[in-house]
Amino acid sequence: MIKLITKLKKKLRKYKIFKKIVKYREKRHTRKEFLKEYKYFYEYYDMPKLTIQKKEYKMLLNIHALEKGMLNKNMRPFGVEKVNELIKLYKEVNNDSFACSLTIGLLKAYVDVYEKNGWTSKDEYIKAKNFINNYLDKESKNAGTYVLNKKEILKNSEIDYLSFLSSRHSVRSFKDIPLKKEDIEKAIKMAIMSPSACNRQMCKIWHILSKDKVEILKKSLSGLGNFNLDNNIDFFVITFDMNNCLFTSDRHDGRFNAGLIAMNFVNGLHSLGIGSCLLQFGNYLDDEVELKKVIGIPNNERIAIVIGAGYYDEEVKVTYSIRKNINDIYFEK
Ligand SMILES: Cc1cc2nc3c(=O)[nH]c(=O)nc-3n(C[C@H](O)[C@H](O)[C@H](O)COP(=O)(O)O)c2cc1C
Structure with missing residues (x-):
């Protein structure tokens, strides 16, 4: 049946009117998705009773x-x-x-x-x-301010950061062994060091361990096309908590903060001999809600991105993914 539909679609694609209908449907779909996103945001932004x-x-x-x-x-x-x-x-x-x-x-x-x-x-x-x-008996964490001298600040900053960053590549085939818990915890520690808006730390990292859940997650991802799926891949889902939305200006914060934590996590993994690849998660909201239910992620969290990771093999084939020039992205006005 699916084959027949695909064949029919291929034939119809020749007709301009068909293309127009597809575009129109896409436009409506996009609008519907944005409206759903808005309603979702509003549910957490404007709660009648605070959780x-x-x-x-x-x-x-x-x-x-x-x-x-x-x-x-x-x-x-x-x-x-x-x-x-x-x-x-x-x-x-x-x-x-x-x-x-x-x-x-x-x-x-x-x-x-x-x-x-x-x-x-x-x-x-x-x-x-x-x-x-x-509340003297209660646990207390360091807060307030303290003074650092320049020497202390710069003590650990003398690393060849550009070389480190240049040595990281998206990897899509890994050694066929699962990641060790101690390595994951080290990388999480590094990810936690990411800054966040007003230090609210609204992002979470979910390591999907159940084989069944990994299979479901894999099916929900569109970017696994060129991965070596025969070998082990550890999957991490990066989420942000919608409860963090206290102002309208917070509406995009979650994704931005998730990006920062994801990058530090990926770099942290790399520093430990672990390769990884960020995996886009742009699924429709209803699919996301369903997936979260299956995996066991609470609905107040939104999925920002997924990361596939594993230990580096002796040889790794990567794309050049060459970067633009400085003057393509840096402007002075
Ligand atoms: C937000 C984001 C989503 C991505 N999604 C995918 C994906 O779904 N599948 C994939 O193979 N690579 C994905 N990538 C990896 C990019 O293709 C890769 O980072 C880019 O080509 C630069 O290459 P490099 O990571 O090797 O430097 C994604 C990267 C980012 C930042």
Whole structure:
């Protein structure tokens, strides 16, 4: 049946009217997809009742704003509203999350700054101090600011970065052995070092281990055409959490941040003798929702990109994929 349809399509392609119909259908489809994307974004952006996850992102946002406030050269009492909101959110969330332990650390730093400046009669100081006294038993992460000297900053930066970057290529055939957990964890550590908008760290890396799930994932990808599928490939799905969308300006942030984490992950893998290839994931939203259900990825996460990886073979055939010239992409105005 499929063969017959393909044959028929081939014949019809000769007719202009058929081409026009195909284009029209594509246009409608694109419009429908964009509308679905908009509705999806809005569902998480404008929640009638905030979820715990969303509250945690709000906490991270406030923490970041307060940390930046501490960079100010001519500091004056600051962040009253943010401290109040942070304390309120903490009480509502009150779990062992990253956001909660960072809140404790941040409020400790805030109290410190106020004490150093002699602002201890301020309401926000008293509130923050009382709060941390009540939560002394809770885990606290480093927050606030600290000073680095140039020597320290440059200590580990003297590497031939261009040579490193130039030695990475997309690899589509790997040694037939699975990746070791210790290597994956090292690469994840490197990926975690990626910057993220307001340090909200909304991206996740899902390593797909189940053979059945890998088969389903492979079927959903359109770019596996020239891969050696006979050998092992470890698949990683990079997602971003829609709960992170707190403003309209966050609407594209997830994908951008996923790009950064994906690149650091791929470079990290390369530094460990692991080749990889980014795999486009541009599936329709309904397909994505279905795939997430099968794999077990929560629906509040969107799939940004997939990565196929494996140890380098002794010899690897890669494409030149030659890059443009500097003056093709760099402009001064
Ligand atoms: C967002 C993105 C999606 C990609 N998707 C695919 C894909 O589906 N299949 C594939 O074989 N390569 C894919 N690639 C790899 C590119 O073809 C490759 O990065 C490019 O040709 C440059 O080559 P290099 O990675 O060897 O430097 C993708 C790369 C990026 C950045």
